[in-house]
Amino acid sequence: MFKAASRRRSATRQLLGESSITGPLMTLIVVFILCSVFVPNFLSLRSVSGIVNAATLTSVIAIGVGLLMISGEFDLSVGALVAVGGYLYAFNTMNGGSPVLAVLLALGVPAALGALNGLILIWTKIPSFIVTLGTRSIYRGALWVLSTGALVQTLEDLTIYGIFNGRLDLLNSLSPGANFRTSLVWLVGLVVVFNFVLTRTRYGNHVFAVGGNPGAAQAQGANVNRTKVLTFLIAGALAGFTGVILFSQYKSVRVTTGAGMELDAIAAAVVGGALLSGGSGSIWGTLIGGLLISTLRTGVVLLDLPFIPADNFEAVVGATIVGATLLNEWVRRRT
Amino acid sequence: MKTYHWLAASVTILALVITACGGPPATVEVTREVPVEITKEVPVEVTREVQVTVEVPVTPQPEAELEFILVQHALCAWDSFWCTVEQGIQDAAQQMGVKVTVLGPDAFDLEKTAALIDQAVAGRPDGIALTVTDPVLFKEPIMRAIDAGIPVLAYNAGAGPIKDGIPYMTYLGQDEYQGGYLGGLRLAAAPGAKAGVCLNHQVGHAGLDARCQGFLDALKEKGQTAEVLAITNDPAESQTIISDFHTANPDVNVFLTLGPNGANPFYAFLEAEGLAPGEVWHGTFDLSPEIVNGIDTGVTQFAVDQQPFLQGYGAVMLLTLLRRQGIVPALPVTPTGPGFVDKSNIGIVKQLAGQYR
Numbered sequence: 228m229f230k231a232a233s234r235r236r237s238a239t240r241q242l243l244g245e246s247s248i249t250g251p252l253m254t255l256i257v258v259f260i261l262c263s264v265f266v267p268n269f270l271s272l273r274s275v276s277g278i279v280n281a282a283t284l285t286s287v288i289a290i291g292v293g294l295l296m297i298s299g300e301f302d303l304s305v306g307a308l309v310a311v312g313g314y315l316y317a318f319n320t321m322n323g324g325s326p327v328l329a330v331l332l333a334l335g336v337p338a339a340l341g342a343l344n345g346l347i348l349i350w351t352k353i354p355s356f357i358v359t360l361g362t363r364s365i366y367r368g369a370l371w372v373l374s375t376g377a378l379v380q381t382l383e384d385l386t387i388y389g390i391f392n393g394r395l396d397l398l399n400s401l402s403p404g405a406n407f408r409t410s411l412v413w414l415v416g417l418v419v420v421f422n423f424v425l426t427r428t429r430y431g432n433h434v435f436a437v438g439g440n441p442g443a444a445q446a447q448g449a450n451v452n453r454t455k456v457l458t459f460l461i462a463g464a465l466a467g468f469t470g471v472i473l474f475s476q477y478k479s480v481r482v483t484t485g486a487g488m489e490l491d492a493i494a495a496a497v498v499g500g501a502l503l504s505g506g507s508g509s510i511w512g513t514l515i516g517g518l519l520i521s522t523l524r525t526g527v528v529l530l531d532l533p534f535i536p537a538d539n540f541e542a543v544v545g546a547t548i549v550g551a552t553l554l555n556e557w558v559r560r561r562t
Numbered sequence: 563m564k565t566y567h568w569l570a571a572s573v574t575i576l577a578l579v580i581t582a583c584g585g586p587p588a589t590v591e592v593t594r595e596v597p598v599e600i601t602k603e604v605p606v607e608v609t610r611e612v613q614v615t616v617e618v619p620v621t622p623q624p625e626a627e628l629e630f631i632l633v634q635h636a637l638c639a640w641d642s643f644w645c646t647v648e649q650g651i652q653d654a655a656q657q658m659g660v661k662v663t664v665l666g667p668d669a670f671d672l673e674k675t676a677a678l679i680d681q682a683v684a685g686r687p688d689g690i691a692l693t694v695t696d697p698v699l700f701k702e703p704i705m706r707a708i709d710a711g712i713p714v715l716a717y718n719a720g721a722g723p724i725k726d727g728i729p730y731m732t733y734l735g736q737d738e739y740q741g742g743y744l745g746g747l748r749l750a751a752a753p754g755a756k757a758g759v760c761l762n763h764q765v766g767h768a769g770l771d772a773r774c775q776g777f778l779d780a781l782k783e784k785g786q787t788a789e790v791l792a793i794t795n796d797p798a799e800s801q802t803i804i805s806d807f808h809t810a811n812p813d814v815n816v817f818l819t820l821g822p823n824g825a826n827p828f829y830a831f832l833e834a835e836g837l838a839p840g841e842v843w844h845g846t847f848d849l850s851p852e853i854v855n856g857i858d859t860g861v862t863q864f865a866v867d868q869q870p871f872l873q874g875y876g877a878v879m880l881l882t883l884l885r886r887q888g889i890v891p892a893l894p895v896t897p898t899g900p901g902f903v904d905k906s907n908i909g910i911v912k913q914l915a916g917q918y919r
């Protein structure tokens with residue numbers, strides 16, 4: 228009897244421990260339950276839809292950034308690429324432009340610029356953190372010159388905007404005040420697709436291998452350079468897509484759009500279980516990380532605590548990012 | 563028995579200590595007011611050496627060919643707000659028959675801007691106008707200009723020679739605090755206005771913080787409460803923050819945004835909540851197509867306009883009048899704003915937007 232119980236326990240431990248999303252998922256569930264109990268007005272579709280919306284833009288970028296982190300690289304230029312994608316999409320949809328061309332450009336150009344990051348990395352062998360620290364300024368600077376610094380805004384209500392980030396009335400009809408948007412559908416779709424790519428394809432296998440041990444990966448036949456450039460390309464495309472979603476709802480893009488999003492994306496990926504050193508992480512974990520940060524932010528604002536003034540709650544969010552990461556480490560070591 | 567006495571004594575003392583320290587109060591008064599610690603005055607040592615009077619050239623020269631250099635912390639090339647300022651500068655230069663050169667850095671870089679001030683001094687112009695974006699950093703180069711006998715005035719950014727502690731002629735621009743204060747008075751007077759919030763998308767930016775402080779003070783004067791809510795550069799995050807704040811504070815129906823960056827997620831919030839004009843009252847700073855539309859449709863009561871054209875035009879004009887006719891600006895602060903764009907003048911503004919407004 229003793230032996231059977233211990234076998235059962237280790238099997239459960241094995242199941243939980245193998246998945247790197249255990250820590251983040253547990254944290255998200257616990258935080259959600261605590262907020263539901265202690266925070267007034269938290270448990271409503273209106274708040275939940277708000278949490279999801281606030282996390283959407285960052286989470287889409289974070290899919291690409293998380294993928295890169297698993298492969299052992301960083302891309303700090305994704306924020307600038309959001310603005311590039313946003314501008315290209317804006318210019319080509321406004322005033323009767325072609326939506327198809329708009330989307331192709333908004334995805335293609337940032338993808339190419341992302342791939343350029345990867346190529347620079349391979350040619351110069353400078354760490355990607357430094358390369359993309361430079362390219363983020365170059366890309367944003369080029370955007371400034373090409374756009375002459377103008378704020379681009381439209382009041383048009385086009386169908387394409389509704390497709391990428393319109394009201395999701397299918398869900399909104401469930402509850403008054405709910406504000407789900409079609410960007411949620413795109414986000415979930417992307418997470419499912421890229422999770423499949425990461426866990427079930429040879430490319431995904433290579434991403435893990437290259438991040439864990441590039442030398443061994445190369446020896447086993449993985450093309451390290453090609454894998455990295457492809458991953459940078461994907462991250463760029465996703466950043467461009469974020470610009471598309473952003474402009475589709477807010478109908479506004481300026482040169483500084485997306486500034487800082489690269490760090491938010493890294494935070495989401497890390498809270499979701501990705502290791503800064505590479506070789507570990509997951510797409511679902513990245514989404515969970517983004518949702519966790521957003522849940523905490525909403526919880527703090529709704530709680531309306533007198534000693535956390537409404538102009539300073541970001542400090543709480545920051546503290547919890549550190550806390551969640553420590554917790555992930557602890558869970559990882561325990562299992 | 564002795565042990566028992568010590569124990570009883572210890573417990574009694576412990577109980578007394580705990581009672582003395584006090585437990586949580588029975589009721590907690592939570593007001594919506596948050597004391598924001600931003601002083602109106604810039605904490606600068608004002609000594610007798612700061613003179614507001616300017617050395618006027620002994621002989622005004624009505625026919626003089628004049629050359630001025632203007633130094634800005636931003637340029638039209640990468641910030642479209644400045645295109646209107648530079649339009650003013652060029653129009654004034656043309657109409658007054660003077661030569662102007664505009665210097666500015668390639669990106670927001672105060673050190674570089676300070677270096678450009680020295681470059682301007684080296685050019686030995688008949689006058690220098692500049693943005694006093696950082697009175698501490700710019701003090702030395704400006705003093706070098708003044709010591710070299712070049713008249714200096716500030717435009718767009720600054721707080722006046724007394725508050726900045728630098729003896730330039732005058733500051734030509736908007737008083738940020740006044741903009742928030744007068745805007746706050748307008749909103750507080752709206753029918754049904756109960757409590758307000760200032761949506762600050764860049765807490766720590768001295769100008770924006772001053773706008774919020776003015777707004778807070780105005781509402782407090784009218785017996786309403788107000789606080790500052792920090793939003794971010796991410797419009798989706800900001801929209802949710804505003805929405806959550808509204809859920810937690812349903813009596814807040816007065817909103818002030820500090821620019822197009824703050825107004826954008828706010829309009830998205832209004833649309834998502836289905837709030838109509840009259841249910842909430844909104845005022846903002848600066849203009850954008852969305853904001854102009856908001857004023858037109860009655861969603862937004864006003865936009866505070868610092869009249870950038872006048873800043874550029876006025877800078878060149880004042881320097882010209884000084885050199886040619888010996889006319890000196892009367893006050894340390896020559897306001898160009900806050901000007902209010904609302905339903906009464908939105909028609910004119912729409913026509914001139916981008917060039918003159």
